[in-house]
Structure formats: C-alpha cells, structure tokens
Amino acid sequence: MGSWEENIRRVVPYVPGEQPSDTNIIKLNTNENPYGPSPRVKAISMDMDFLKKYPDPRAGLLVDKLAAYHGLEPSQVFVGVGSDDVIAMSFMTFFNSGKPVLFPDITYSFYDVWADMLRIPYEKKPLNDDFRIVKEDYMNNDNGGIIFPNPNAPTGILVGVDFIEDIVRANTDSVVIIDEAYIDFGGESALPLINKYENLLITRTFSKSRSMAGLRIGYAMGSAKLIKYLNDVKYSFNSYTMNTPSIILGSEVIDDEEYFRNCLAKIIDTRDWFTEKLTELGFMVLPSKSNFVFAAPKSISAEELFMKARDNGIFFRYFKSPRIDRFLRITIGTREEMEKVVNFLVSVL
Amino acid sequence: MGSWEENIRRVVPYVPGEQPSDTNIIKLNTNENPYGPSPRVKAISMDMDFLKKYPDPRAGLLVDKLAAYHGLEPSQVFVGVGSDDVIAMSFMTFFNSGKPVLFPDITYSFYDVWADMLRIPYEKKPLNDDFRIVKEDYMNNDNGGIIFPNPNAPTGILVGVDFIEDIVRANTDSVVIIDEAYIDFGGESALPLINKYENLLITRTFSKSRSMAGLRIGYAMGSAKLIKYLNDVKYSFNSYTMNTPSIILGSEVIDDEEYFRNCLAKIIDTRDWFTEKLTELGFMVLPSKSNFVFAAPKSISAEELFMKARDNGIFFRYFKSPRIDRFLRITIGTREEMEKVVNFLVSVL
Numbered sequence: 001m002g003s004w005e006e007n008i009r010r011v012v013p014y015v016p017g018e019q020p021s022d023t024n025i026i027k028l029n030t031n032e033n034p035y036g037p038s039p040r041v042k043a044i045s046m047d048m049d050f051l052k053k054y055p056d057p058r059a060g061l062l063v064d065k066l067a068a069y070h071g072l073e074p075s076q077v078f079v080g081v082g083s084d085d086v087i088a089m090s091f092m093t094f095f096n097s098g099k100p101v102l103f104p105d106i107t108y109s110f111y112d113v114w115a116d117m118l119r120i121p122y123e124k125k126p127l128n129d130d131f132r133i134v135k136e137d138y139m140n141n142d143n144g145g146i147i148f149p150n151p152n153a154p155t156g157i158l159v160g161v162d163f164i165e166d167i168v169r170a171n172t173d174s175v176v177i178i179d180e181a182y183i184d185f186g187g188e189s190a191l192p193l194i195n196k197y198e199n200l201l202i203t204r205t206f207s208k209s210r211s212m213a214g215l216r217i218g219y220a221m222g223s224a225k226l227i228k229y230l231n232d233v234k235y236s237f238n239s240y241t242m243n244t245p246s247i248i249l250g251s252e253v254i255d256d257e258e259y260f261r262n263c264l265a266k267i268i269d270t271r272d273w274f275t276e277k278l279t280e281l282g283f284m285v286l287p288s289k290s291n292f293v294f295a296a297p298k299s300i301s302a303e304e305l306f307m308k309a310r311d312n313g314i315f316f317r318y319f320k321s322p323r324i325d326r327f328l329r330i331t332i333g334t335r336e337e338m339e340k341v342v343n344f345l346v347s348v349l
Numbered sequence: 350m351g352s353w354e355e356n357i358r359r360v361v362p363y364v365p366g367e368q369p370s371d372t373n374i375i376k377l378n379t380n381e382n383p384y385g386p387s388p389r390v391k392a393i394s395m396d397m398d399f400l401k402k403y404p405d406p407r408a409g410l411l412v413d414k415l416a417a418y419h420g421l422e423p424s425q426v427f428v429g430v431g432s433d434d435v436i437a438m439s440f441m442t443f444f445n446s447g448k449p450v451l452f453p454d455i456t457y458s459f460y461d462v463w464a465d466m467l468r469i470p471y472e473k474k475p476l477n478d479d480f481r482i483v484k485e486d487y488m489n490n491d492n493g494g495i496i497f498p499n500p501n502a503p504t505g506i507l508v509g510v511d512f513i514e515d516i517v518r519a520n521t522d523s524v525v526i527i528d529e530a531y532i533d534f535g536g537e538s539a540l541p542l543i544n545k546y547e548n549l550l551i552t553r554t555f556s557k558s559r560s561m562a563g564l565r566i567g568y569a570m571g572s573a574k575l576i577k578y579l580n581d582v583k584y585s586f587n588s589y590t591m592n593t594p595s596i597i598l599g600s601e602v603i604d605d606e607e608y609f610r611n612c613l614a615k616i617i618d619t620r621d622w623f624t625e626k627l628t629e630l631g632f633m634v635l636p637s638k639s640n641f642v643f644a645a646p647k648s649i650s651a652e653e654l655f656m657k658a659r660d661n662g663i664f665f666r667y668f669k670s671p672r673i674d675r676f677l678r679i680t681i682g683t684r685e686e687m688e689k690v691v692n693f694l695v696s697v698l
Contacts, residue, residue: 002521004548005574007446007493013581016406016588027402036398049385051563051598053376054556057365081430084587092466097356117441117585144356172351199353207403214400214593225354232362236466238433239365244563245594249400 014113018315026340028331029315031153031182031292033211035263035334038256041249051244057235059242065254066219070191075224078231081241083181083205083218087147088114090201090220093233094175095120099144104133106324108153108179120144127323131155131286131294135163139170146171149179151187154319154329156288164190168197175226177201182290184209186268191221198223201230208291209264210253217242217250267291271332277342281349286327296326299349312344363462367664375689377680378664380502380531380641382560384612384683387605390598400593406584408591414603415568419540424573427580430590432530432554432567436496437463439550439569442582443524444469448493453482455673457502457528469493476672480504480635480643484512488519495520498528500536503668503678505637513539517546524575526550531639533558535617540570547572550579557640558613559602566591566599616640620681626691630698635676645675648698661693 018029059079067074080086091114095101098121103111105124115122121144125137131152138146146167151158168176180202183189194200201222207213220230234241242250253260275293278285282298297305306318306328317329332338367378408428416423429435440463444450447470452460454473464471470493474486487495495516500507517525529551532538543549550571556562569579583590591599602609624642627634631647646654655667655677666678681687 002490002523002548004521004523007443007448007523008578009442009445009582010578011581011585013584014588016403016584019403019405021405030403032403033401036401041400042397048391048598051390052382052385052560054365054368054379054381054562055565056368056370081590081592082587084589088586093358094356096358099356113585117582141351172353174353174356199351211401213403213589216404216589216592229357229359232360233358233466235362235365236360236462237437238431239363240433240562240565241430243430243565243592243595245598246592249397249594 009117011117014110020315024313026314026333026337028333028337028341029317030213031208031331032213033208033263033267033291034337035211035266037211037249038253038259040252040256044249044252046245046248054240055242055244055247057239059247061251062217062242062247065251069254070221072221073224076194076221076227078220078227078234079242080218080220080234082207082216083179083203084110085216085241086203086218086220087177087179089230089234089237090177090203091115091118091120093230094177094201095145097144097174099142101145101147102138102143103147104152106131106152106155108149109319111147127155132157133159135166138167141171141173143171143174145174145177147177147179149181150190151182151289153182153290154292154294154317154324154327155286156182156290156292156294157286158187158289161188161190161193165193168193168200172199175199175201177203179203181205181208184264185271185291186289194222198225201226206250206253209260211263212250212253215246215250217246266335267332270335270338273335274332274338274342281345292329292331294327294329297328297349302326302328305348308348309344314341314344358466360466363459369664373662375663375682375686377682377686377690378666379562380557380680381562382557382612382616382640383681383686384560384615386560386598387602387608389601389605393598393601395594395597403589404591404593404596406588408596410600411566411591411596414600418603419570421570422573425543425570425576427569427576427583428591429567429569429583431556431565432528432552433459434565434590435552435567435569436526436528438579438583438586439526439552440464440467440469442579443526443550444494446493446523448491450494450496451487451492452496453501455480455501455504457498458668460496476504481506482508484515487516490520490522492520492523494523494526496526496528498530499539500531500638502531502639503641503643503666503673503676504635505531505639505641505643506635507536507638510537510539510542514542517542517549521548524548524550526552528552530554530557533613534620534640535638543571547574550575555599555602558609560612561599561602564595564599566595615684616681619684619687622684623681623687623691630694641678641680643676643678646677646698651675651677654697657697658693663690663693
C-alpha cells in the first residue's frame with residue numbers, strides 16, 4: 001500500500017449527544033423543545049413530485065419571511081443547515097486573519113472543534129468564578145474574531161446588550177459573532193445593533209425555540225456586507241444547502257407567533273419552577289435565561305447522578321471537563337416531565 | 350470604521366443554474382429528472398411532531414439501506430447534503446498534502462471553486478481533441494489527489510472501469526475520487542474496485558437518477574478507513590446535516606427498484622432518440638452516457654441558440670468558456686418535452 005493516508009486531514013471528531021430512539025425516555029440532553037412545531041406545519045401537504053427539482057438556492061421564501069419578521073432587508077439574512085452550518089461557514093469566512101479568535105473556556109463545545117479543523121488559532125478566555133464572561137478579556141481589538149453564545153451555554157447565563165455593544169465597538173478590526181441560539185427564552189437580543197455596526201453577526205436556530213431540530217435550519221443576521229461575504233463562501237461550498245421541505249415547513253412556523261409565544265411562556269414557567277425545586281433539593285443552580293439549567297448537586301457527584309438518571313430512563317448532559325464536572329445540564333421539558341424528574345431526584349437524594 | 354474587512358476570506362462565488370419558478374418553462378438546464386420520485390414517497394405520512402427532535406446524526410436508516418442496496422457494510426457509506434456537500438468534505442479531508450490536485454480542464458465547474466476556496470493547489474489536465482480524458486495525465490503518483498466525474502460533465506463521455514483501475518493502482522499516495530453523479534444512465538460503475546483499493550472513493554447523488562434534487566442527498570462509498578476519515582471531518586463541521594425528511598423520504602425510494610429502472614430506461618431511450626434528431630439537424634453531439642447531451646449546432650452560434658430557446662421558454666445550459674463555447678448542454682426531459690424542443694429547433698434552423 002502507498003502513503004495516501006499520510007496526506008489526510010486528521011481531526012478528533014466531535015461526539016454529539018445521544019439520540020436514543022426509545023420514546024419512553026425523558027430526553028433532556030440536547031436542549032430540544034418538548035412541544036412540537038406549530039400545528040400549521042401538520043396542515044401542510046407538500047407536493048412530493050416537486051422534489052425532482054432543485055430547491056431555490058436563495059431559499060428566498062424563508063429568507064424573505066425571516067427578514068420581514070425581524071424588520072430587516074433580505075440582504076441582511078443568511079440561512080444554513082442548522083446554526084452549526086451557519087457558524088462553521090462564518091468561521092471559514094470571517095476568522096481568516098491568522099490572529100487568535102477569542103471565546104470563553106466554558107462555552108459551546110463546537111467552537112474549538114471548528115477552529116482546530118480549519119486550522120484557525122484561538123485563545124480561550126476563562127469565565128470568572130461566578131461563571132460569567134469577563135468583558136475586559138475581549139476589548140483588545142487585536143484578535144482574529146470573537147464569538148460567544150448569549151445566553152452562554154452550558155451555563156445559561158445572559159449578558160446585556162450594553163456589554164455586547166462595548167465589545168463590538170472596541171473590536172473594529174474583527175468580526176464579532178453573538179450566537180443567540182437560546183435568546184428567545186428570556187434574553188434581550190443584540191439584533192438592533194447590526195444596523196449600527198457592520199462587524200456584528202447574530203446567529204439563531206430553529207432547533208430550540210422553533211421546535212424544529214429535525215429540519216436543520218439556522219440563520220445569521222448582520223450588515224448586508226457581512227451577509228454577502230458569507231453567501232459568497234456558502235455558494236462556493238454548496239449552492240443548494242436548504243432542502244425543499246426545510247424551506248417550506250420552516251417558512252410556515254414563522255407565521256404562527258401565538259403558538260410560538262405560548263410554548264416559550266410554558267418553558268420559561270417550567271424552568272423557573274424547576275429551578276426552585278432544584279434549589280430546595282440543595283442544588284447550586286446558575287441563573288438561566290435559556291431552555292436548560294446548569295445545576296450542581298450537593299450530596300452526590302454529578303457523574304453518579306447522571307448515571308443513575310440514565311438507568312431510570314432520564315437523559316441529562318454531563319461534561320467531564322475541568323471546572324464544570326460537578327454540574328449537570330438539564331433541558332427543560334414539559335411540566336409533567338420535569339415533575340417526574342423532581343420525583344426521581346427526591347427518591348435518590 | 351475599522352479594518353475587519355481586510356481579514357475576510359474573499360472568493361468569487363459560484364453561480365448556480367437558474368431555477369425559474371414558472372412551471373410552463375421546459376427546464377433543461379440543471380440535469381434534473383423529469384419524472385418525480387417513486388410514488389411510494391407520496392404515500393408516506395411524516396410525523397411532523399417528531400421534527401422537534403434532532404435527526405439521527407448517523408442518518409442510520411439511509412446509510413444502512415444504501416449499504417444493503419450496494420452490497421456493502423454501513424461503515425463503507427457516507428451521506429451528505431447533496432454530492433456537493435460530500436465532495437466539498439472530501440476535498441477538505443483528502444486533498445490536504447499541499448501538492449496539486451488533478452482534474453480535467455473541462456469538467457464539473459465546482460472542482461476549482463472548492464480548491465480555490467480551500468486554498469488547495471490544482472492542475473487542470475486538458476481533455477484531448479475528442480473531449481476525452483487522457484489517462485497518461487493521471488499516472489504520476491505525485492499529486493495531491495485526483496477527481497473526475499464518470500461519465501464526465503458536461504461532455505457526457507464515459508470511461509471504462511479498466512481505465513479507472515489503472516489510475517487508482519498507479520496513485521497509491523493519493524486519494525482518487527470518481528464522481529458517479531450520472532453513472533445510472535448507462536455507465537458501468539467502478540464501485541467493485543473499492544474493496545480492492547483503499548484509496549478510491551465513489552460519490553453518487555439522489556438529484557439525478559433518483560429524482561430528488563429537492564431533498565439534497567449525496568453519498569460516498571469507499572474503504573471503511575476512507576469513510577471514517579470523512580466522517581471525522583463531517584462530525585467536526587456539522588453533526589446533524591441530513592434532516593429528518595431527507596432521511597425518511599430518501600430511504601423510501603431505494604425500495605422501489607422497478608420504478609427507478611423504468612424511469613432510467615425512458616430517459617435513456619429519449620436521449621438516444623434526441624441524439625439522432627440533433628444529428629439529423631446538423632448538430633455535432635458527443636456520445637453521452639448521462640441524462641444530458643452536449644451538442645454543438647452547425648449554422649448558428651450556441652450562444653444565439655441558447656438565447657432564442659430561452660425566449661421561447663426552453664432553458665438550456667451554455668458555458669461561455671474556452672473550447673466549449675460552441676456547445677449547449679441539454680438535459681433529457683420527457684419524450685414530450687424533447688419533441689417540443691426538436692420542433693423548436695426545426696423552426697429556428
């Protein structure tokens with residue numbers, strides 16, 4: 001055999017959260033929405049014959065609806081196959097200077113995976129002892145870009161729009177990406193800033209608040225200039241990424257604002273109730289503005305509790321990583337599911 | 350404003366073929382299949398509530414069916430969002446040596462776009478005067494990889510399995526990718542070679558013979574080793590690329606071999622009939638084993654004919670590129686559509 005294997009890009013693959021197919025499981029490990037998508041989606045009958053044609057490469061129906069919904073021009077909206085696709089494309093497009101990209105040490109676990117794969121240097125800035133992002137770490141205007149989620153994951157902690165504006169204003173030489181995957185669960189969006197700062201990109205996903213993880217829809221909003229650069233790279237990678245069902249079904253849910261708001265309200269209520277219960281049970285719970293809580297048990301190790309829950313058909317997410325290995329990330333399911341979780345916790349603790 | 354714009358990846362974007370929404374148009378410009386997907390697809394009722402969950406990151410249902418269909422192990426099959434996604438990931442994974450990748454000067458127009466975007470050096474090897482790939486150009490075992498479609502596009506010309514085996518055997522130090530997007534329209538596949546050569550990757554798409562361009566499904570087959578490297582990169586880019594509708598609907602069509610074979614036979618018949626008609630009309634037609642023909646008119650320029658057809662609601666593909674600017678690429682539609690095209694050509698010529 002020859003040496004072809006020597007010339008290959010080797011990466012340590014990311015391991016996604018388990019997707020067990022057993023529907024009896026209370027699945028609180030990947031921050032999905034317990035409520036299905038808008039009933040409008042069920043009423044759609046798709047023309048299957050039409051699948052023989054390529055989708056609209058612009059995904060115009062979806063882009064135009066998102067633009068109108070957010071009060072933007074279509075030229076300010078980019079769509080992709082989940083926000084992972086959107087952010088990966090953004091890394092390729094914007095984090096290209098050779099200088100290190102900055103993000104927190106405790107954050108979405110894909111950032112360093114993308115940077116490693118794309119050979120982009122990076123520097124992790126430690127959260128403080130309260131697991132908060134330290135603004136001063138991101139003010140040097142001498143970096144290859146900045147990215148963090150707001151609220152942050154897996155902490156669930158939100159920063160204010162002023163905090164973000166200070167960072168964007170200070171870093172005129174790089175692009176700042178705010179990953180707002182969880183912003184709909186009680187945070188204030190930095191979206192209004194995109195009309196003021198050309199170098200700010202906001203990303204969103206349909207997988208959490210929009211209950212459509214199975215469709216893979218993510219999007220980004222920013223200045224028309226930023227979006228054009230992103231589209232140029234995207235069209236050079238794969239012209240037709242959004243398939244026809246995603247474009248049609250994704251567009252449909254945007255019109256059902258009432259159902260959307262109702263589901264959000266239920267999740268926020270359940271989160272606050274569940275946080276109280278956890279606190280009563282002795283957990284240390286970080287203040288969450290997302291659809292999950294990050295909580296450390298007192299009298300049992302997080303890992304042991306994770307395993308016990310798993311044996312009882314309840315899936316949490318556990319990260320065996322420095323600083324956070326005493327926490328569990330628990331997605332907020334329905335009130336009924338969370339009551340079962342509380343009963344389980346009472347029985348164990 | 351700052352200098353953030355200086356640090357951005359700038360690419361010349363690929364321009365996809367037009368996707369006009371007017372259904373009266375005879376659309377023969379993007380090599381879609383005129384027959385819709387298997388009627389089995391129409392009979393499926395998808396559980397829309399289930400869209401709230403992430404898809405299976407393995408796309409196991411689809412991967413396992415494709416493996417069984419082709420007589421392979423699931424570990425030998427990789428799936429992606431169209432073969433564009435599969436090949437882009439393959440460029441990232443396998444064409445990583447710093448040496449130039451080899452492909453024909455006249456070929457699928459995305460290869461140099463991907464190479465440019467990913468900063469991969471490449472060398473285009475001219476087709477000969479009969480528009481055939483010259484085997485000797487690909488025998489040096491001193492390159493960063495090799496890729497070409499078989500049949501080639503936009504020529505439609507097929508090479509034999511022996512031709513491919515010679516190239517694969519000679520290039521033990523690099524990965525050889527054969528893009529079999531059009532192989533089902535009358536070519537012999539190099540697939541059996543993957544069990545003999547670790548460095549051979551075969552890619553396929555659901556967009557042509559499977560009539561599902563709107564779903565975006567592509568796949569690759571190769572040694573388990575090659576597929577593992579590809580999956581490692583893919584999981585590091587986007588863990589969940591195939592959405593739930595693609596997994597479900599894509600799996601369904603594989604079971605309808607009879608419908609599949611019938612549609613292929615109709616397209617092949619129509620292609621051969623249409624080729625005869627074009628020849629009678631004085632066109633020079635390259636011998637096609639795909640679902641399109643590449644044909645040069647005699648008494649009118651290709652560009653002029655392209656424009657006239659367009660004015661008459663008939664879309665061909667015209668490449669204003671050296672060596673091929675006297676040709677039109679014409680997708681094979683239904684017999685009825687191609688009769689209309691012949692009538693149009695008779696009226697013009």
